[in-house]
Amino acid sequence: MSLSDDRIARWARQLLVPGFGEDVQERLLGARVRVVGVDAVASAALVYLVQAGVGRLWLDDPEDVSPADLSGWLFPPSAVGSSRVDAARSALAPLSAFVQVDRYPTGGVPSAALVCAPSVVQAVTAAEAARRAGIPHVVVEPDGDGGAVISVPPGAPCYSCARSAAGAGRPPEPGVAALAALGAAELLHLMAQPGSVAGRRVELVRGVATARPTARLAGCACAGAQPAEA
Template structure:
């Protein structure tokens, strides 16, 4: 279905990006994205996904807003103590009238996922669920103001193959917003232009990003998936 005039006006700058176009925008507007983890790390990514035009965003986080979450882009001091999903919905609603932001529904079937989970175990579980569902997903590994973004299109080496085996594990700082925005951009590309990017890991250190293809570990369960084109 062609974009309506008001949607063309809303995303006019995006539509003229070479290689993007109306088809890509329509795929974004039709997308259902599960976001696992809605803390300060995810804040900038959520803003970017809404402004890019991802049609339906499902927030998956059972926790309440804490003081550490105020370092992100979403939560005002008055939100402390309220459910993260409710506070995030209230903050994101004014950014676009065309986007739906809701709590992740029981039995919901997303078409893509962004994983900003607060622990490695939760990130591995969410990424594995996305892999088994055959949907593109991006995992954020924060480390202070730096960290990494792992992009996993269907059939690519999984997050368990590409994650950091060791790291400083410093608590996220305000500068991690750049990492989250980068993760959102990766997911937007995976949704809007399928097969445009391969499985890859992007490390962001002191503002400098380096990218490398992910590699499958011997014996990993993801070896049974159809290899992604690289």
């Protein structure tokens, strides 16, 4: 099935990117991405994914908008005290008529996941659920004025193998926007070209990104998820 004329017009520039044609755009439109954590850290990533044409975003966050969330790209001061998911849906709705943004449904089966969880425990739990489901996922790990993005395609070393053992906490703007956008770009790469991207950790320090392959820790349960030929 080919893209309709209105969808081609919406993503005309994106379709010109080498390696990113109609087939890839259709794949994105058919995707269901679970986003864990919808605070200021995730804001730029949500905007990125919607404008790139991911068909359905499932937002998973039980908390309300706090004053700290206003440093992101989504929430106006009037949203403080309201549900983060509801406020994010309202802010994202005008960005694309072809994307659905909903609350994560209990028992929903995503095809990919972006983890922007506010704690290490929540991040590990969400990433492990994605690993067990065999879906590509990316974890955004803020740290001081930068942080890291960990890409985990199926079969790669898991987030627990690649995560930082210590961190300085969630960064303020503008570092968090760059980090979140990088996380969204990594996830799009995993979805657009399945099997072509190895697991990696991308560090963002003072605006400079460096990448290295992730390595599996001895005895980690994720070893059982390796491809048969590995």
